[in-house]
Amino acid sequence: KQEVTQIPAALSVPEGENLVLNCSFTDSAIYNLQWFRQDPGKGLTSLLLIQSSQREQTSGRLNASLDKSSGRSTLYIAASQPGDSATYLCAVKPNTGNQFYFGTGTSLTVIP
Amino acid sequence: KAGVTQTPRYLIKTRGQQVTLSCSPISGHRSVSWYQQTPGQGLQFLFEYFSETQRNKGNFPGRFSGRQFSNSRSEMNVSTLELGDSALYLCASSLDPGGDEQYFGPGTRLTVT
Numbered sequence: 223k224q225e226v227t228q229i230p231a232a233l234s235v236p237e238g239e240n241l242v243l244n245c246s247f248t249d250s251a252i253y254n255l256q257w258f259r260q261d262p263g264k265g266l267t268s269l270l271l272i273q274s275s276q277r278e279q280t281s282g283r284l285n286a287s288l289d290k291s292s293g294r295s296t297l298y299i300a301a302s303q304p305g306d307s308a309t310y311l312c313a314v315k316p317n318t319g320n321q322f323y324f325g326t327g328t329s330l331t332v333i334p
Numbered sequence: 335k336a337g338v339t340q341t342p343r344y345l346i347k348t349r350g351q352q353v354t355l356s357c358s359p360i361s362g363h364r365s366v367s368w369y370q371q372t373p374g375q376g377l378q379f380l381f382e383y384f385s386e387t388q389r390n391k392g393n394f395p396g397r398f399s400g401r402q403f404s405n406s407r408s409e410m411n412v413s414t415l416e417l418g419d420s421a422l423y424l425c426a427s428s429l430d431p432g433g434d435e436q437y438f439g440p441g442t443r444l445t446v447t
Binding site for chain 1: 338365367369376377378379382384389390392422424426428431434435436437438439440441443
């Protein structure tokens with residue numbers, strides 16, 4: 223069974239810093255990996271989707287990389303802002319089935 | 335295009351009761367998945383429906399069930415509620431089971447007392 227781990231569980235940084243969130247998974251037979259953002263009590267907002275054949279995806283200040291062979295993905299956030307404060311979740315979709323396996327999330331606080 | 339909608343947004347029930355939650359996917363999306371989110375277990379997959387058929391099921395007891403209608407709207411039902419069923423229930427839709435991205439609704443917050 224796919225296990226997804228996110229480190230650190232919580233992170234607090236001053237505004238303007240660049241930061242990296244980590245996601246690791248145990249089974250490299252994935253179809254894609256998706257990063258989500260969740261604000262308190264709310265649903266999930268998709269940030270970036272990386273196909274298994276891709277190495278990275280970028281959207282604005284966000285860059286996600288994927289190293290399938292080592293079972294790792296990172297989400298890089300440049301020039302962090304207080305509005306980036308949220309929980310960030312990574313999820314992997316296996317080659318079979320439409321189910322996502324989610325990590326436990328990293329709670330990010332950006333201090334003004 | 336409207337997003338995924340879930341009703342109700344908040345629900346308080348008593349132990350032993352049953353509850354039905356509803357999810358309307360994005361127009362044109364035919365696959366609906368349900369997830370349970372709790373502080374202790376994180377996000378866990380409940381089941382997935384496509385063309386009114388359950389295609390995948392997570393590791394949950396039979397008290398959790400669901401269905402999908404011809405218009406792709408889906409409902410999930412939890413019978414004989416337990417305190418541990420208190421959670422945020424999230425619905426996600428995608429074009430079809432092979433769809434790349436899942437789009438999530440705002441969730442239904444269920445509290446069992």
